[in-house]
Amino acid sequence: MSRKPGNLVLFLTCAGQFMVILDVSVVNVALPSIRASLGFSAPGLQWVVNAYALAFGGFLLLGGRIADLYGRKRIFLLGLGVFSAASLAGGLAGTAGLLIAARAVQGLGAAVLAPATLTIVSTTFTDPDDRARALSIWTAVGAAGGAAGALVGGVLTQYLSWRSILLVNVPIGAVAIALAAPVLTESRPIAERRRLDVPGAVLVTVGGTALVYGIEHPWPWLVIGLALLALFLVVEARSPAPLMPLRLFRVRGISAGTFAMLLMGAAFITMWYFLSLYMQNTLHYNALETGAGFLPHTLAIIVGSRSAPWLRRRLGTRTLVVAGAVIGAAGFVWQGLTPPGGYLATVFGPAILMCGGLGLLMTPVTATVTSSAASDDAGLASGLLNAARQVGGAVGLAALAAAAPQSAFLASAAVLGALVVVAFAL
The missing domain is CATH 1.20.1250.20 (MFS general substrate transporter like domains)
Structure with a gap:
């Protein structure tokens, strides 16, 4: 081309x-x-x-x-x-x-x-x-x-x-x-x-929807979602033409990369939520000012993402993922331990580390999963990555929504610490 x-x-x-x-x-x-x-x-x-x-x-x-x-x-x-x-x-x-x-x-x-x-x-x-x-x-x-x-x-x-x-x-x-x-x-x-695996499609769609709903709503929906997803795995194991071949999870790059994306969603989607509340409730920004306050985060992600291919060639996937997780975790610790104050002191500095780390993480994890999948399964691998990020974010928000912002940021740092361990399976 x-x-x-x-x-x-x-x-x-x-x-x-x-x-x-x-x-x-x-x-x-x-x-x-x-x-x-x-x-x-x-x-x-x-x-x-x-x-x-x-x-x-x-x-x-x-x-x-x-x-x-x-x-x-x-x-x-x-x-x-x-x-x-x-x-x-x-x-x-x-x-x-x-x-x-x-x-x-x-x-x-x-x-x-x-x-x-x-x-x-x-x-x-x-x-x-x-x-x-x-x-x-x-x-x-x-x-x-x-x-x-x-x-x-x-x-x-x-x-x-x-x-x-x-x-x-x-x-x-x-x-x-x-x-x-x-x-x-x-x-x-x-x-x-x-031929589409209709039973599998129905089970994973209804089960996934119930799971996402149940994470933030009445717990019976969570149980229903988990039960339907468990039944989905049984159906897929027996299906001659499964919607999601379970053999994919025997590929280390796909299984480890999907779990890494789950952890990233839990940490970073939670970050957007708590920072938005912090800027509006503590710094008393209006909606437009809050949106503008996220510009350094956006720029840090772009710089990190654009640097990742060059760094990956020189450091390797595992080292780059560990570095991104450590840098991001340092930003979360900085954000969590800093007492309330002005924007430059409490938001800008941590933003560079948190989102620079995210930029370094996303590209190697995404590349690992997509390159590990056969061409016939590329769409499914892409769906898995996106689903892992969404579910991770929903779980993170549900688990930390009632926590104090500082505690939530420190918990997110711990999540990225777990990602360091996962990196050694990539």
């Missing part, structure tokens, strides 16, 4: 990943405006966030697998189309129920789109150096999307309206579809593997 089409493929996949990750958090600062506009009750308002998160987390494995079975380009376009159409419906919604339904469909589109973006990157760039460069950019853009959600949501809500945070996806999605249709090449699935 020539460099120009390759760069356009990378641009399209990064745009898709940025949209998906951005919409996890972009609505948070707009919730008061949404409540006033559509008459939400206080308990009902959380479903603007939860509907997206549940559908996204619950359908990720299925989304990754159907890309392997039915073609990565086809599923990428499908995911973009569903996500963009749901964004339009949400932005025009006149009732609370319609907005929640649109957010759920958005999450479904995101679960289809996110694994396809990573799979296309890993299968398009076959040269190891080109793949490392592409994955570092994909990682940086995705992580920046998470950090930029508050800023983008604050700007659009303050200067336009809450509806613009959803409607902005529509022209971006339309342009991406128009460019992707002639640029992307279709993967050719193996004919005998086109």
Whole structure:
């Protein structure tokens, strides 16, 4: 593939990943405006966030697998189309129920789109150096999307309206579809593997959704989710054409990398939550100022991610992951032990270490998992990575939501300490 089409493929996949990750958090600062506009009750308002998160987390494995079975380009376009159409419906919604339904469909589109973006990157760039460069950019853009959600949501809500945070996806999605249709090449699935494992798909989707819901809601849902996922493993072990072949977990790079991503989600998604509260409640920042406060985090992630391929070639994957975990943990300890004060003293310095460490971690872990998977399983491996990050974040928030911020940061440092141990299995 020539460099120009390759760069356009990378641009399209990064745009898709940025949209998906951005919409996890972009609505948070707009919730008061949404409540006033559509008459939400206080308990009902959380479903603007939860509907997206549940559908996204619950359908990720299925989304990754159907890309392997039915073609990565086809599923990428499908995911973009569903996500963009749901964004339009949400932005025009006149009732609370319609907005929640649109957010759920958005999450479904995101679960289809996110694994396809990573799979296309890993299968398009076959040269190891080109793949490392592409994955570092994909990682940086995705992580920046998470950090930029508050800023983008604050700007659009303050200067336009809450509806613009959803409607902005529509022209971006339309342009991406128009460019992707002639640029992307279709993967050719193996004919005998086109049959979808329906029982497995139902069990993992319902079980994953129940698990994500139960982590932050009544515990019976957690039990139901775990039971359905256990049954899913039994079904997969007996299925002649499993949705998720259990043999994947015998590959050390996939099993260790997926667990590493779970730990990273638990540490870093929790960080965004507590820092947002700290800046608003302790530093008394408004939504726009809080979003701007995350800019150093975004820049540190980008620098770390872009440096990771060069460092990986010289240090190796294991050493780089250990270094990233240690640097990130040092930032969490600094954040947790620093008494409340001004922005430069209590946020800026720790941000450089925490998010620089995240940037160093994401690229080698992602590259290890995607390179360890056979081409027929690339979509599933991508779905596993995304699902691990979402579940890890949900578990981390549920476990630490009631803790004091300092305790939460120190607990996250301990999680990254565990990641150092996992690094030796990579």
